[in-house]
Amino acid sequence: MQRSQRMKSVSHMTTEDSPLLSGEHSGIQPKMSRRRNTTEGSANDSQLESTNSRENVSIMGSVTEPGSLQKISSKYESLDYDTAENTLYFKEQKSYTPEERLRININRWVIMFIIGFVTAVIAFAIDISILLLANQKYTLIKKYIDRCTSGDCMSTPFSLWVALDVLFVLIAAVLVVYGEPVAAGSGIPQIKCYLNGVLVPHVVRMKTLVCKVVGVVFSVAGGLACGKEGPMIHAGAVVAAGVSQGRSTTFNKDFKMFEYFRQDHEKRDFVSGGAAAGVSAAFGAPIGGVLFSLEEGASFWNQSLTWRMFFASMVSTFTLNVLLSIYRGDAMDLSNPGLINFGTFEGQTYSSYEIPLFCVMAIVGGLLGALFNAINHHLCIFRMRFVKKNWVRVIEVLIVAVMSTTTAFVLIYFYQDCKPIGAANISRPLQFFCEDGQYSAMGTLVFSTPEESIKNLFHLPETSYHVATLAGFAPAYFLLATWTYGLFVPSGLFVPCILTGAAWGRLWGVALKSWFPAGHWGDAGSYALIGAAATLGGVVRMTISLTVILMEATGNISFGIPIMIVLMIAKWVGDFFNEGLYDIHIKLQGVPLLGWDAPVMAVGMNVSDIMSRKLVCFKSVEKDKTSHHNGFPVVDYLGSADDEDPPASNTPATFGTVRGLILRSQLIILLKQKVSACLACRVFIVYTYSPRVVSQGEGHKLKLKDFRDAYPRFPPIRNVSISQKERECYIDLRPFMNPSPYTVNENSSLLRVFKLFRALGLRHIVAVNEYNEVVGMVTRKDIARYRMWSHRGQIGLEEVHILEA
């Protein structure tokens, strides 16, 4: 009663169609988003009450504007993490002998081994390629720079430097823009979505892997402010998705292996392992890898999966270690566990009284992270609005490449911070305008790969950098990094954040010593490490996994406590202003991601407020209607097949008693295979596609294998030919449908349904009334439309649009 009153009172004030306001929902239609505001910092009872009142509903700006965060795109389909326990499934399960079950389990471990191994080989290939290309590039440019230390011929090395970088970056951009756009960026947001249960188109395809791997080599070697570590996570996930299927759909090659794993939930587990193996190879952090998958993605978790993921991570880091050690000439060395090497922090310590100083750095890191995210967010909106054509995208990348190189050159040119080469362990000392026997300190930061620069900032002796050098480099690199992330090239976010943070962290350490020379301060490199952690935490807002990743990468457990504290504080400070960068990018794309927690302020909202009521029924008078939906309740139909659509009203129309749920992909296979029908079947499809299907053959002989063979690229329905005669036939869906789909009572709370979706990784939930009759449908998009927001201490609930792709 209360609810209907509320809905009534709100619906009369706006003409917009919204399930929240009118109780109706007619499929995918853009709706204005609303925010339910609270004016205080926390959600107490009275505020929760007030979310349901009319005064607190405010209408947001137009969502059709590209770059809006208040939207969900219908182009993202969900993955089916629920097992359809149908007749075929039970038949197959019963047919397995204990030996076969054991074989399946062993295969799981074998696949994880292959994933770890292949991921490490890819990491090795990326590392060596970048090393070779960057070495060639810098050696050539250095030759020209060394030839003209007088300064009047610097235009030659500068032009050469720009030309080489533009060429490298052009290759990366063309691969991504014209090859596979989903290979842009780090890929972490996309993998996060995949593990959450959303399929980002083409995200785990072979072509994506090739574009990503080759692209990242050229974007890093091309001097962009980006790293190769993030893309490794994406690469690991693609390897996992490919290896676990035992075939390549791209090359149309089926190795007839691992057929059992050709289903979404099995594949998801391997993708979690692949992402963990990617982190492990990137940072030499096997535990960090497992925790990364846990913290950032995995919608499903259990002990044996954790073990398998850990196994993949271990294999990955060990294989990479061996390969790199062999490459560096000492196979027994085994001191190269990851792509990025922070070096050993032996002897670099801190004192307990410095922890408050680290906390201040954490606050700075949080603020910088929030600034980074805000700038990048606005840049992305700009790109979405104005950088749409492919050639414009390539041009933007080239502009950034020229700017990055020019900045590097200008910094070396103007900052004449010369240091004696002496015992300094620098791989490519650049003399530039310095005296003989000296090198340019700025050169160690900008005339090398970002990984080398990080190591220099962490480990070069105290006096290696002048304050002005660090003060010039840190903001310049920060701005370049904000501009670079989101370009149409593969680019990781970790390294630019670490490098920027290491620069200002070291600056802080050096400044402390010069301001308070009497104090006993830790090493400048320690401050660089804390600055790196603070900036990284402020941008990506990960805590547990990042702590472990950084600890494993530094190899010094004593830095554990300050890193933990710093990451926590940086996250809190950053969260006060905006979300983590990955989440911002996910929202910009309109992905229906479900967060960890239900939107608590949606308390009071029920399934009937959010469900689709106008389920299009199967009608004999309708033929060839099309539907984009992917799941259809199967019911015992109560009314006449010729009935019109049930009227949409606040009194829910019923569609018959629920008997099961059938997926679009299953129907397509049934139609394709011309499954014979029994006309006596009383099962009716609530289904908008092709009514009264299908043939009159002998009796179906379909097996689960037929469905798996078609997985994951089910043919589009337009490719399935159905004759006129077949259109008059019926099909018995009972052996194929999921006979026990998750159903909820229409009066269940949204919070409860959210938990079901999140915990079980569901795609559809059928809403039923007290007689178990279907009254509606709820999908992930219906749930994801209700989001909590928080900004500067205020929190609220907003309802966002579902937009047609």
Ligand code: ATP
């Ligand atoms: P997926 O998440 O894989 O795309 P889907 O295509 O079945 O699944 P959505 O795209 O999430 O469904 O649904 C978009 C809207 O359509 C939602 O509001 C949902 O409630 C509604 N909807 C889903 N299935 C049906 C159906 N069989 N009949 C009518 N409406 C449906």
